[in-house]
Amino acid sequence: MFSYEFMQNAYLAGTLIAIISGIMGVFVIARNMSFMAHTLSEIGFAGAAFGMYAGLTPLNGMLVFTTISSMLVGQLSSKIESRRESVISAISGLFIGLGILFLALSDKSSSYATSILFGSVIGISRADVWQMSILSILILIVSLLMYRNLKDDSFDPVGAKTNHIPNRLISVVFLIMLALNVSVAAQIVGSLLIFILLTLPASSAKYFAHTVFSMMLLAIAFALVGVWVGLYLGYVTNLPVTFFIAVIEALIYGVALIFNQLKYRH
């Protein structure tokens, strides 16, 4: 399996994606931002279509769209929390509309679009892997430096107010990191199913862990299991990798829920 370069690339990229998605997912859950993560992935699709039209790689097209839209969301919704969902809806509507437009304008075939939506293992080049590694390392470094403030702001927002941490800056930086994460993860699982890596592993980890740090390690582990096993099963069966990853993560989540039920029964 590893004698094929595309499988090497897929495993390298998949490992990076699982690690950053596990870390970011913990904060996505704590900050109640599953909806935003989901929306960013739709925007990512539009970005990839734009990239196709403008002659960029899908990854670069996604990066442009998701970064810009996340900054817009950060700016427009920072003042009023309850406005956030409507702002997100409006912005995602706008960007998805643009995506449809660019898809119609570009002359690429529709199979190109499906590979963006549902992910593709074959499409990842060594150059993509390099770019994804750099972005992932960036996310890792920033989250390492922001960890304490982000943790306080995410898990105890009211208490964090008294600690004088720059919560607006944190929100914006976090959104940009999420945009990068979504764009990178879309390369393997496809833009439609990014949330299976961003929210499911962290949601499952929540039930087994007792500290934020252990929740993070578990989320990474769950994401890695899904990606590694999914890639392998996709390789031997020739069925879509994303399907297997989705099933594995959903199974883990199911087990986590049952575990939680049992835990509270005693």
Next chain:
Amino acid sequence: MKETLIKVQNLEVGYPNQKVFQNLSFEIHAGQFLAVIGENGIGKTTLIKTLLGQIKPLNGKIEIENHLKIGYVPQFRNIDIEYPLTIADFISLNFTGIKLPWLSKREKQKINEVLKQVNLFHLRNRPLGMVSGGEKQRAYLAQALIKNPELLILDESTASLDPKTKREVLEVVSKLNRELNITIIFISHDLNLVKEYPDSFLWLKRDEYLSGDINNLPDQLKGESHV
């Protein structure tokens, strides 16, 4: 004469749609244990937020001693009980800043120290969602203590507790006040507690306020148990 930590003069505070209070003046000195009382919606939390700089006063002056370290336990908190936060992890949230994620040895020692101060050391690895109301309040207290506050502000920390548990929390607070000389602002509706622990009071009322030594609590409050 004891050192003055906070001096409030002719303070006026309000929200865009309403005025909350005006002409409020009082002082807080080091070592004081002040009870702030008054009916629901009178402006106790608003006053605290103004002292903390979270709300801008419309008028008047607040002088706070330079670099005064303030610990604050807010009235409301939203923490999902499903979050994997042990009490120790929750307390560590207050170690903020651009630093590496893992705690230093000193920070860990400090966490153990405050855990012992609030009698929670035995529960340090218990998730916050699985402890009683009184234990939770003591965990909040411990979190505020992590930064060595000189002034500790407790906004209705005992509101939802039964009388015995209230006393447990207040015993801890009172000990911090006596032994570590931490100044306390304690907001409560429970006059029995207010008469027993604090040494002074500030009673916010409609369009006026009263303050003084706890022994000079107005007669109309003396027979009451709640305000």
